[in-house]
Amino acid sequence: MSKAVKRKRSVSKETTDSDLQLISNSQSAPKMNPGYKTLLAKSPGGTQFLTSFELALAKAAERSQAESLFKVTPAEAIEEFRRLIALKVYMKDTDGILLSPSPIMDAIWHEVILDTKTYASMQTTLGCTLHHRPEVASVAEKDAVRSDWQRWKQYMPLAERDKDPYRSSSPEEAILEQPPAKKVKYDQSxxxxxxxxxxxxxxxxxxxxxxxxxxxxxxxxxxxxxxxxxxxxxxxxxxxxxxxxxxxxxxxxxxxxxxxxxxxxxxxx
Structure with a gap:
């Protein structure tokens, strides 16, 4: 019996119909980028590992509602996660302070670490412990920023319409209206x-x-x-x-x- 047949039977025993559907949905993902070999050159087996937990990533993409919330396919979400991991390893961003991930990576990362066995295997194979800092600031950090913002606003009349420092930074949306000029009457004498x-x-x-x-x-x-x-x-x-x-x-x-x-x-x- 060929190795391909044996592998197929092994997969059928270990996975459910739902799992197979997830795998088939992720088959449209692009082939492994050859650049990963360069990024993971110091992590033997790192490139192979990125393709070895397709099922775990597919489940994570499904649970994070990548398609409905973030408008990306599971395959695209999986590839972006692989790219994030490879870059973190290459840049030695173990403390999560060099790269600013997208919101969808926040969601998928959370789902991945829930699978503690997969997460532990990833760190063992890559030879480092990776930490992740969410793209969105914590509640305490937001409160601190807003406190500073409110204190600053009292000195800036033109900032009156800017209610939230986390609003869009688009130049078109950030234009503040000039308040009407106040006419001051002076004693001519x-x-x-x-x-x-x-x-x-x-x-x-x-x-x-x-x-x-x-x-x-x-x-x-x-x-x-x-x-x-x-x-x-x-x-x-x-x-x-x-x-x-x-x-x-x-x-x-x-x-x-x-x-x-x-x-x-x-x-x-």
Missing amino acids: EIQAARKIRLVVVDYFGQRRAHEILAESCVVTEIWKLGNLGVTLDDFRAVCNGQQLQEGHYAEDHRITNGSVVHLVQKLR
Whole structure:
């Protein structure tokens, strides 16, 4: 009797009709990727093991409802699990911190470790203990993140519509609406007062007089408007802070502030 016939009879004795159906459903899985030999080069028998527990993986895929919940066939789910295991071994990701698995791998991994014998055989054959960290954070971790988020939101008015830090990161969905601008009314008299500069003008005769000008006005012109100076604009020059004030220049151009003293000096012909 050929080995193929013996193997077929052995399978028929050890499996049920339901098991055979699972195996037949998984036959559409792609052939073993030759890249697995490279990934598992340091694990003798690792590549062979990945194909040896087809039935266990098929059951895990069925229990995790891969087809109905995750929209993938059992064969696709099995192949993805194989790829995950091979990468974890190759990258020495024994603590489960280097790879971020998909949600379906969370479900299948859970089903696989329920079969403790298969899980133990996998670790023995691969020569390492593999741990898995779920893709979704724990409740405690989520609460901690949300607590930080709530504290941060009080300083960010634009984040008011973002209720959950775990929402979609899509740029289209993450756009926050600009809140309407609030119109603030200011006292115009206070604005005018803030724009004024109080200075002291000393004329030819040494008389001092206080005068107010606007910060954005021309100092020389404003002083000439005082009147009663006994001279015209062409007859005098104004000096402040050791420099002559130029026509058409503003107070800030000459560093004139409240309390500055401007001296009027007759122009020399």
